Amino acid sequence: MKIILLGPPGAGKGTQAKLISEKYTIPHISTGDIFRKNISEKTTLGVKAKEYMDKGLLVPDELTIDLVKDRLSESDCKNGFLLDGFPRTVKQAEALEDFLRINNQKIDTALLIDVPGKLIFERMTGRRVCPACGASYHVKFNPPKIEGKCDACGSDIVQRKDDAEETVRDRITVYEKQTQPLVEYYNSKDQLFVVDGTQSIEEVFNTISNYMGSKK
Ligand code: ADP
Ligand code: AMP
Numbered sequence: 001m002k003i004i005l006l007g008p009p010g011a012g013k014g015t016q017a018k019l020i021s022e023k024y025t026i027p028h029i030s031t032g033d034i035f036r037k038n039i040s041e042k043t044t045l046g047v048k049a050k051e052y053m054d055k056g057l058l059v060p061d062e063l064t065i066d067l068v069k070d071r072l073s074e075s076d077c078k079n080g081f082l083l084d085g086f087p088r089t090v091k092q093a094e095a096l097e098d099f100l101r102i103n104n105q106k107i108d109t110a111l112l113i114d115v116p117g118k119l120i121f122e123r124m125t126g127r128r129v130c131p132a133c134g135a136s137y138h139v140k141f142n143p144p145k146i147e148g149k150c151d152a153c154g155s156d157i158v159q160r161k162d163d164a165e166e167t168v169r170d171r172i173t174v175y176e177k178q179t180q181p182l183v184e185y186y187n188s189k190d191q192l193f194v195v196d197g198t199q200s201i202e203e204v205f206n207t208i209s210n211y212m213g214s215k216k
Contacts, residue, residue, distance in 0.1 A: 001080040007113035008175045010124035011197045017084040019205045026080040056170030065095045088179045110186035113197035124168045128157040
């Protein structure tokens with residue numbers, strides 16, 4: 001199963017990706033997570049990516065596309081994958097399509113988690129993440145059992161730098177200009193499934209699971 005998760009920042013892509021990848025045993029590939037790992041390890045890529053991410057801008061296509069191609073070439077992606085946060089531009093989507101076509105493959109579905117702008121802001125500013133294990137929470141909608149501590153590993157959870165209010169505004173604008181055109185891109189190829197992302201985490205997951213089940 002080859003799935004792309006589309007949606008504005010804060011729509012719930014990472015939250016659903018974790019659930020979907022567990023259910024279907026496919027790797028969850030988040031370009032944002034890969035960049036954050038490189039930043040924490042201070043690699044050359046991390047230093048370059050940080051400049052853009054801190055401002056809420058997209059990391060240039062030249063850096064992002066090759067990274068994803070390399071990741072998709074790894075053996076665990078043979079039977080499928082779930083892309084979270086990629087593609088984010090039409091150029092990235094075309095590069096992915098070309099890459100898969102060379103191997104006679106194509107994606108099964110682009111799942112759009114649809115959430116209106118006014119809800120996104122609250123989702124993003126309330127998001128907290130675990131720097132140690134990557135688990136994600138929300139102060140109101142998905143709080144950890146003990147305030148400020150990760151359920152999975154007990155570390156202190158933190159706010160992502162790019163989830164600060166000023167940067168969130170810029171990220172939403174970037175999404176509307178650069179990523180939203182992908183909705184029509186996949187719709188025109190009959191590969192789009194839209195899920196109402198205003199539902200609870202469980203309801204969104206059930207809707208996606210039912211749809212994936214119906215496609216088999
Ligand atoms: P994305 O990966 O699309 O940027 P996340 O999965 O990190 O988004 O979700 C953003 C925030 O919203 C997180 O704090 C998450 O816990 C919360 N969240 C995710 N899905 C829902 C939902 N259906 N209802 C309420 N809050 C949600
Ligand atoms: P995310 O974790 O998906 O919210 O991504 C965090 C940030 O990483 C984004 O705001 C971008 O700066 C960068 N990023 C992640 N994925 C991509 C991508 N496909 N193209 C360009 N930049 C990306």
